[in-house]
Amino acid sequence: MTQSPLRKIAPALLIISFFVLWEMACLVFGISHLVLPRPTQIVSTFFEYAPAIWPHAQQTLYTTMVGFSAGVVIGLTLGVLIGSSKLAYETAYPLLVGISSIPKVAVVPIFVLWFGAGTVPAILTAAIICIFPIVVNVATGIATVEPELEDVMRSLKATKLEILWNIGLPRSMPYFFASLKVAVTLSFVGSVIAETVASNRGVGNMMLIASSSFNVPLVFAGLMVLATMGIGFYTVFSLIERRVAGWAMRKAV
Amino acid sequence: MKENGTEKFMVFEGVGVTYGGGADGTEALKPTDLTLSKGDFLALVGPSGCGKSTILKLVSEVLAPTTGNIFFAGRELGATPFRVGMAFQSASLLPWMTVRDNVMLPLKIVKPFKTEFRAKRKGEYRDRVDALLEKVGLIDFADSNPWELSGGMMQRTNLCRALIHEPDLLLLDEPFGALDQFTREELWQTLQDLWIERRPTVILVTHDLREAAYLASRICVMSPRPGRIVDDSAVEFPRPRHIDLVFEPDFVTLVQRLRGKIVHTPNTRKLDAA
Ligand SMILES: Nc1ncnc2c1ncn2[C@@H]1O[C@H](COP(=O)(O)OP(=O)(O)OP(=O)(O)O)[C@@H](O)[C@H]1O
Ligand SMILES: [Mg+2]
Numbered sequence: 001m002t003q004s005p006l007r008k009i010a011p012a013l014l015i016i017s018f019f020v021l022w023e024m025a026c027l028v029f030g031i032s033h034l035v036l037p038r039p040t041q042i043v044s045t046f047f048e049y050a051p052a053i054w055p056h057a058q059q060t061l062y063t064t065m066v067g068f069s070a071g072v073v074i075g076l077t078l079g080v081l082i083g084s085s086k087l088a089y090e091t092a093y094p095l096l097v098g099i100s101s102i103p104k105v106a107v108v109p110i111f112v113l114w115f116g117a118g119t120v121p122a123i124l125t126a127a128i129i130c131i132f133p134i135v136v137n138v139a140t141g142i143a144t145v146e147p148e149l150e151d152v153m154r155s156l157k158a159t160k161l162e163i164l165w166n167i168g169l170p171r172s173m174p175y176f177f178a179s180l181k182v183a184v185t186l187s188f189v190g191s192v193i194a195e196t197v198a199s200n201r202g203v204g205n206m207m208l209i210a211s212s213s214f215n216v217p218l219v220f221a222g223l224m225v226l227a228t229m230g231i232g233f234y235t236v237f238s239l240i241e242r243r244v245a246g247w248a249m250r251k252a253v
Numbered sequence: 254m255k256e257n258g259t260e261k262f263m264v265f266e267g268v269g270v271t272y273g274g275g276a277d278g279t280e281a282l283k284p285t286d287l288t289l290s291k292g293d294f295l296a297l298v299g300p301s302g303c304g305k306s307t308i309l310k311l312v313s314e315v316l317a318p319t320t321g322n323i324f325f326a327g328r329e330l331g332a333t334p335f336r337v338g339m340a341f342q343s344a345s346l347l348p349w350m351t352v353r354d355n356v357m358l359p360l361k362i363v364k365p366f367k368t369e370f371r372a373k374r375k376g377e378y379r380d381r382v383d384a385l386l387e388k389v390g391l392i393d394f395a396d397s398n399p400w401e402l403s404g405g406m407m408q409r410t411n412l413c414r415a416l417i418h419e420p421d422l423l424l425l426d427e428p429f430g431a432l433d434q435f436t437r438e439e440l441w442q443t444l445q446d447l448w449i450e451r452r453p454t455v456i457l458v459t460h461d462l463r464e465a466a467y468l469a470s471r472i473c474v475m476s477p478r479p480g481r482i483v484d485d486s487a488v489e490f491p492r493p494r495h496i497d498l499v500f501e502p503d504f505v506t507l508v509q510r511l512r513g514k515i516v517h518t519p520n521t522r523k524l525d526a527a
Contacts, residue, residue, distance in 0.1 A: 148345040152414075155313040155339040155424075156362045166358070170349045247349040250400055 037217040042224055045217035053206065057225050060191055060203040063119055064229075067126025068187040075131040075183070076176070079138025083172065084164060089143045096139070100132035105193045117198035122191040129190035130183035137179035141172025174248035177241035184233040188226060260291040260326065262422070262454050263312065267321035270307050274319075280479040281307045284321055287473070287482065291326070292452040296465035299475030300515060305458040306342050307480070309424045312456060313339045327421075336363055338420030340428045342458075344407035346399035352410050353395040356382045359418040366418055385413045388443060390436070404431040412440070416447070423455045429464065438496055441468055449492055462508045462515075463499055474514040484514045 019039045025031070026038040033041055046053065082088045082096075107128065111121035145167055153163045195204030203222050210218035265287040271278040282304040289295060297305050310316035311323060314337075327335045338359065346355045360366040360378050370378065386392045389409040394402060402410065412428045429437045445468060448455060459465050465472050466488060474484040488507065490498060498504050 146345075148341065148343055149347060151310070151315045152339075152341065152345050152347075152358075153362065154315045155337055155341075156359050157314075157334075157337065158362045162362055166361070167347070170347070173349070245349075247398060250398070 075134030083139035083142025141175030296469035304480030335421035
């Protein structure tokens with residue numbers, strides 16, 4: 001597939017012009033850095049505080065990754081189990097959609113109550129917030145396999161497990177990756193909120209402290225760190241998706 | 254199961270299919286008796302929607318009959334299980350696999366190939382797939398994705414996937430429908446050679462009466478839906494048959510007789526009802 005060079009750089013162009021506009025607007029309207037710091041101020045604050053930000057970023061990255069990984073394993077397993085059985089799918093699907101519409105951050109206080117403030121509630125929140133989109137998507141991917149493809153396997157006398165392995169799982173990969181890209185950003189939301197509510201470490205906590213001391217540029221620097229991590233993971237999963245599920249977009253891999 | 258020296262392969266006893274179940278379902282196949290001998294080459298012809306694909310799905314056990322029973326020889330305890338190769342009417346290629354991997358699929362699933370698949374044989378299997386793709390003229394597309402193929406190319410890939418594991422029972426649902434006359438005749442030849450060499454039991458569904466008469470040893474004609482077998486006759490032309498056969502008077506007579514059976518089925522149905 002050939003893309004014109006303009007289409008390739010268009011997203012980068014959009015982002016750059018967004019920041020340029022932001023910078024100019026702050027200068028032109030004389031907006032105080034206590035309200036909305038300029039991008040250049042944010043970047044310089046980031047470098048100034050980098051040694052202090054680093055351990056917090058590490059903590060957030062750690063809790064998010066542990067929670068997200070657990071969420072993916074649990075979500076994938078549940079999704080496969082539910083999607084493989086018509087009965088389970090029809091029974092559990094409405095329930096799942098219902099549960100996934102509950103704001104999961106509401107459970108943070110419960111986790112704090114059970115496990116105390118700190119790392120554990122953050123990990124659990126990150127996990128629980130990303131499980132449901134994964135379950136729903138994987139289950140849908142497997143439950144909607146074209147019967148013709150299953151027939152091919154059944155004419156070869158394949159076992160249920162072979163059908164799942166060769167048809168169900170590959171078929172659900174595009175659904176899985178679509179949910180992963182959403183889930184990883186949700187996981188960051190989950191762990192940061194848990195950190196804000198009940199932790200003395202992590203980017204969320206750092207931002208909370210910075211805002212209480214009116215260090216607004218540092219708050220935005222924290223946001224920048226989060227955004228960078230989020231975009232980073234999104235990109236990684238997009239790349240894996242291209243390799244594993246590129247067939248769904250009919251891209252030659 | 255033996256009878257008159259020929260070994261029975263499969264027996265249908267009053268096998269009927271109603272899709273959707275219950276009284277308001279679609280009756281696709283009336284209760285049918287059919288016996289298939291080992292090494293038969295049966296062609297199944299009949300109007301569209303009469304239940305030909307349904308019969309193939311029953312034989313491949315993808316579909317269970319609504320009424321009646323199907324018996325297979327070689328299902329007894331200790332018998333060597335037979336291998337089934339089926340080319341579905343819709344090519345049904347797996348979109349996440351290349352043409353080569355699609356054709357290789359049965360080797361991953363079917364015994365005895367699958368036990369050796371992971372070990373030493375993968376390269377060997379690949380050569381085997383490539384040799385078959387070469388034969389049907391698809392070798393240049395071995396690494397293509399299914400959606401990059403034309404309809405006829407998909408059909409040929411589908412045919413390869415049905416043949417690669419040297420099945421004892423070969424089920425072909427209009428395998429040559431989307432091909433030009435020359436490619437089709439070439440593949441007729443390939444299929445006939447294969448049958449003479451290994452003698453699998455074959456059921457070929459086709460709308461092309463010349464194809465049926467040229468390839469098969471036996472032709473069953475079906476009535477319009479709900480399907481019944483209204484004619485079952487042997488084709489005696491000696492093998493190997495050459496493509497010039499299609500111009501011979503006996504051949505033309507046979508094709509015309511078959512044609513008459515299909516055109517005249519509505520009348521027979523009325524007579525039956527009366
Ligand atoms: N999955 C299904 N659900 C409901 N009805 C079906 C299904 N498959 C087939 N039928 C019905 O059963 C009848 C026989 O279908 P079948 O596919 O066996 O026909 P066919 O003889 O192969 O026709 P063609 O030559 O057009 O391929 C048709 O009337 C069709 O409507
Ligand atoms: Mg059909």
